[in-house]
Amino acid sequence: MNVASQLAGLILFVTASVAAGDAAASGLDLHTTPEFIQRAEVALADGNMERVVGLIAPRVDRVRTEYARNRAYAALCNAHLRQKDYESAEEACTLAAANRYATWSDFNNLGAYHFLTGDYDAARDLFEKAAALAPGEQAVNLNIETTLAAAGR
Numbered sequence: 001m002n003v004a005s006q007l008a009g010l011i012l013f014v015t016a017s018v019a020a021g022d023a024a025a026s027g028l029d030l031h032t033t034p035e036f037i038q039r040a041e042v043a044l045a046d047g048n049m050e051r052v053v054g055l056i057a058p059r060v061d062r063v064r065t066e067y068a069r070n071r072a073y074a075a076l077c078n079a080h081l082r083q084k085d086y087e088s089a090e091e092a093c094t095l096a097a098a099n100r101y102a103t104w105s106d107f108n109n110l111g112a113y114h115f116l117t118g119d120y121d122a123a124r125d126l127f128e129k130a131a132a133l134a135p136g137e138q139a140v141n142l143n144i145e146t147t148l149a150a151a152g153r
Helices: 003-014 019-025 035-046 049-056 066-082 086-098 104-116 120-133 138-150
Strands: none
Touching (some): 066 086, 066 104, 086 104, 104 120
């Protein structure tokens, strides 16, 4: 694994658990999120990716609210990326970013997916979208710089 990939993985880790905080800052009611998603977010923070996938994957299609669905797909995206299961990550990351409650971290993580699979142009576009939603966010700015360096620009 080259330095750029290692840095992207580190930045991805930094942005793993910010969605709930962003939602709380937006005034959304966090009590509407099913307990299994909350447990999966704790498992994500603890680094237990198998538990995240085990809690969310079998139930995500039954999640009723768009907000909770966003949190579920965001956690699933991150877990699949950390497991290097890019096929599963693509769907989860795309669905998290397409949700109306998507945060800068959802676009950052979808960008990380594209970076890790070699699509640097798509990665840069998504990192720039994340930067527009969270100006000055150091993790996103580092991802943009890493993508430009990896693409030889």
